[in-house]
């Protein structure tokens with residue numbers, strides 16, 4: 001039997017005050033999978049991403065990376081396998097884009113020549129379309145450009161698994177598709193928290209649906225994103241319709257407008 005790249009078994013996590021946030025989450029990630037973690041606000045998505053990437057330790061259960069407990073792995077070794085683009089990353093505003101992307105090489109310091117490190121940084125800038133901005137300060141970038149720079153830094157890290165927490169939240173609709181297309185073409189294993197459900201069937205090979213800290217659906221996309229699941233978890237209607245001009249189906253989410261804030265959490 002092949003060992004999964006990443007495996008989570010019966011994960012649980014509670015706050016310091018004992019409030020449970022995640023319960024009994026088990027997942028297996030194989031090489032080349034692109035897992036979308038979805039769920040309403042507060043469902044526990046970011047917490048799960050932090051546990052799976054080894055940034056936080058679970059209160060119950062375990063995560064293994066390449067068959068070894070991630071909790072016992074030295075951070076420097078983990079950083080050569082796992083790259084994380086988080087929501088709360090606050091790059092120094094004055095650092096230039098190229099220097100920021102070069103930070104991704106830190107886990108590999110001393111393992112290659114200077115010119116080989118520089119070539120990998122250049123490649124990451126090229127793949128993310130940032131060559132023209134390489135000498136700009138991070139603080140001068142738009143939200144979308146900064147997001148691409150964060151992905152470039154993660155690529156420079158040459159990870160086996162890329163973790164993304166809402167990578168499209170600053171992007172306009174077209175740029176969202178472009179960024180996920182870029183990520184899908186990287187030939188990497190990816191675990192991404194996504195809010196934009198439209199992008200899930202196009203981007204993900206697997207879907208994990210969280211609600212109130214539990215895994216309510218998990219499996220290959222798009223099957224795991226069923227109409228019944230979307231209705232019960234998000235309170236909206238999923239419709240798969242024939243495209244009016246092309247020979248394919250499109251997925252449409254019918255989102256009711258409501259003033260009831262609790263409606264977001266069926």
Ligand SMILES: Nc1ncnc2c1ncn2[C@@H]1O[C@H](COP(=O)(O)OP(=O)(O)OP(=O)(O)O)[C@@H](O)[C@H]1O
Nearest residue numbers: 015016019021039040041042043044045046047048
């Ligand atoms: N350190 C903490 N102390 C107390 N509560 C926490 C802590 N971290 C997370 N929580 C709570 O746990 C729940 C899950 O948080 P998490 O950020 O994982 O959710 P999420 O699904 O990523 O939400 P969103 O979609 O809004 O980003 C939330 O109710 C949050 O307030």
